Amino acid sequence: MKQRAFARVIDLGQASVRDLNQALHDLGPDSNATHWQVLNPRGRHALAVGVDAEVTIEIAGHAGYYCAGMNKRATVVVHGNVGVGAAENMMSGLVHVRGDASQAAGATARGGTLVIDGNAAARCGISLKGGDIVVKGSVGHMSAFMAQAGTLVVLGDAGDSLGDSIYEAHLYVRGTVAGLGADCIEKPLADRHRAELHAKLQLAGLAGQVDVGAFRRYGSARQLYHFHVDHADAY
Amino acid sequence: MCGIVGLFAKDAAIQMELGAHLARMLASMSDRGPDSAGFAVYAPPVEGAVKLTLRGPAGYDFVALAAALRGRLWGTVAVQPRGTHAVLVVAATEAVAARDALATMAPELVVVGIGCSMELYKEVGPPAEVARQFQLADMQGSHGIGHTRMATESAVTTDGAHPYSTGLDQCLVHNGSLSNHNTLRRELRRLGYGFDTENDTEVAAVYLTAKLHEGLSLDAALRGSLDDLDGFYTFVVGTETGFAVLRDPIACKPAVMAETDRFVAFGTEYRALADLPGIEQARVWEPEPATVYQWDRRA
Numbered sequence: 025m026k027q028r029a030f031a032r033v034i035d036l037g038q039a040s041v042r043d044l045n046q047a048l049h050d051l052g053p054d055s056n057a058t059h060w061q062v063l064n065p066r067g068r069h070a071l072a073v074g075v076d077a078e079v080t081i082e083i084a085g086h087a088g089y090y091c092a093g094m095n096k097r098a099t100v101v102v103h104g105n106v107g108v109g110a111a112e113n114m115m116s117g118l119v120h121v122r123g124d125a126s127q128a129a130g131a132t133a134r135g136g137t138l139v140i141d142g143n144a145a146a147r148c149g150i151s152l153k154g155g156d157i158v159v160k161g162s163v164g165h166m167s168a169f170m171a172q173a174g175t176l177v178v179l180g181d182a183g184d185s186l187g188d189s190i191y192e193a194h195l196y197v198r199g200t201v202a203g204l205g206a207d208c209i210e211k212p213l214a215d216r217h218r219a220e221l222h223a224k225l226q227l228a229g230l231a232g233q234v235d236v237g238a239f240r241r242y243g244s245a246r247q248l249y250h251f252h253v254d255h256a257d258a259y
Numbered sequence: 260m261c262g263i264v265g266l267f268a269k270d271a272a273i274q275m276e277l278g279a280h281l282a283r284m285l286a287s288m289s290d291r292g293p294d295s296a297g298f299a300v301y302a303p304p305v306e307g308a309v310k311l312t313l314r315g316p317a318g319y320d321f322v323a324l325a326a327a328l329r330g331r332l333w334g335t336v337a338v339q340p341r342g343t344h345a346v347l348v349v350a351a352t353e354a355v356a357a358r359d360a361l362a363t364m365a366p367e368l369v370v371v372g373i374g375c376s377m378e379l380y381k382e383v384g385p386p387a388e389v390a391r392q393f394q395l396a397d398m399q400g401s402h403g404i405g406h407t408r409m410a411t412e413s414a415v416t417t418d419g420a421h422p423y424s425t426g427l428d429q430c431l432v433h434n435g436s437l438s439n440h441n442t443l444r445r446e447l448r449r450l451g452y453g454f455d456t457e458n459d460t461e462v463a464a465v466y467l468t469a470k471l472h473e474g475l476s477l478d479a480a481l482r483g484s485l486d487d488l489d490g491f492y493t494f495v496v497g498t499e500t501g502f503a504v505l506r507d508p509i510a511c512k513p514a515v516m517a518e519t520d521r522f523v524a525f526g527t528e529y530r531a532l533a534d535l536p537g538i539e540q541a542r543v544w545e546p547e548p549a550t551v552y553q554w555d556r557r558a
Binding site for chain 1: 509532544545548
C-alpha cells in the first residue's frame with residue numbers, strides 16, 4: 025500500500041479501534057476526508073465497521089473479525105487477510121480483500137460488492153440477502169447456506185454442501201463443486217445469466233479476463249422452502 | 260471460546276527466543292480464555308535423563324524433595340522449581356522408580372507430564388500472569404504449544420487447564436467441546452487407561468495416546484478422531500519432535516497458521532501471530548477442516 029500524502033492516516037499502534045470507527049462515523053456528508061489509511065491493524069477485530077460515507081479506507085495488513093461489517097457506500101480495501109465475518113451485513117459499497125478471508129465472509133449482506141482475491145473459508149455468503157460476492161480463489165464448505173438473494177461468483181472450487189437450503193441467490197462456480205447441499209441443483213447457463221455473470225465480474229475488475237462460458241450455475245430446486253404436505257413425515 | 264497458540268522453530272535464533280514469543284502469543288489470547296492458561300515447551304533434552312514436571316501446593320520445597328530423592332535413586336537428580344511447578348530431572352532408567360518414590364514420599368504432588376524434552380506448566384489465572392509466574396519468557400526450546408481457557412465443560416481449576424499430557428512427551432490443547440467424552444472415557448477405562456479429571460479434553464488426549472500405543476502414527480491417530488470424537492474441536496498436539504493440527508469436519512472453531520523459513524506458527528486468531536518476526540512476509544492461511552497438518556523436526 026502506498027502512503028498517500030492527502031490521506032488521513034490512523035495508526036492503530038497509537039489509536040484505538042474505537043477512535044478509528046468513531047472518526048469514520050463522524051464523517052459528514054460534505055467532508056473532504058475521502059481517503060483513509062489504517063496502519064498496524066495486526067489482526068484487530070471490527071475495523072471500519074458501520075461506515076456510512078463515500079470514502080475509501082485502506083487497511084495496511086491483516087484484519088480480524090467482522091472487518092467492514094454493515095458497510096454502507098464506503099470502499100474498504102484490506103491489504104492482507106481478514107478474519108471471520110468480513111463485510112457481514114454489508115448494505116452497499118465495495119469491500120476488497122487482497123488476501124484470503126476466513127469463515128462467513130459476506131454473511132447476510134444486503135447489497136454492495138465483496139471481492140476476495142484469495143480463498144474464502146467455510147460458509148462464504150451464508151444467508152446472503154442481496155449483495156454480490158466474487159471470490160477469485162475457492163470457497164469452503166456450506167457456502168451460500170440459505171442464501172436468499174444476490175450472487176456468489178467463485179473462480180476456483182467450492183467445498184461440500186454448496187447452497188444448502190438455498191432460496192433465490194444465484195451461484196456461479198468455474199471450478200469443481202465438492203457437493204451440493206439440500207435443494208441446490210445445477211441449472212442451465214442462459215444468455216441472461218452470462219450477462220449477469222459478466223456484470224458481476226466487471227464489479228471485480230475481471231470483465232473480459234475470464235470466460236463466462238467456463239462457469240456452471242447453481243440455484244434452488246424450490247422443493248424445500250415451500251412446505252409440502254407429502255414431506256410432513258420428514259419433520 | 261478458548262485460545263490456542265503454537266510455535267515450531269526452524270532456526271536456532273527462534274529456539275533461543277521460543278519462550279518469549281510463546282508468552283506474547285499466550286497473552287494476546289487472554290480475552291478468549293481468561294480463566295486459566297498453560298503451555299508445554301520442548302526444551303533441550305538432558306542426555307540419558309528424563310524430565311518429570313511436578314505440580315505442588317504454593318510454597319512447596321522442591322529442592323528439599325530432590326535432596327531426599329537423591330538417597331533413593333541411582334544417578335543424578337536435578338530440580339528446577341518455577342512457581343507451583345518444578346522440573347525434576349532423573350536418569351532415564353530411574354523414571355519408574357522416581358514416580359513410585361514420589362507417590363509415597365510426596366503424595367500431594369501431581370506429575371503433570373513426563374518426557375525427554377517436554378516441560379509442562381498450567382495454572383488458574385490470566386494468561387499473562389501465568390506466563391510470568393513460570394518465567395515462560397526465559398525458556399528456550401524447539402517448539403511449544405499453549406492454551407488459554409474459557410471453561411465450559413468442567414470447573415475452573417488447575418486440573419481443568421490445558422495442556423493435557425497422557426503419554427511421554429505428548430500433550431494436547433483443545434478449543435471446543437466434546438459431546439461423547441463420557442462414553443469414550445468409559446471405553447478407554449475398560450482398556451485400562453486412567454483419568455485424573457472429568458474434563459473432555461483429557462479424554463481426547465487419552466484417546467490419542469491409546470491410538471499411538473496401538474501403533475498408529477500421529478497422523479492416523481488424529482484422522483481416527485474424526486470418526487470417534489463427536490463435538491467441536493481444534494486440536495494442537497505436541498510430540499517430542501514436532502506438532503500437529505486438526506480441526507473438526509465443520510471447522511467450528513477458528514484457526515490460522517503462518518509459515519516462514521524461520522518458523523511455523525498456529526493461533527486461534529491472527530492477533531496471536533502479529534508480533535512474530537517477519538510475519539508480514541509469512542504465508543498466512545486458514546487450515547482446512549478435517550485435515551491433519553504436521554511439522555516434524557526430523558523431517
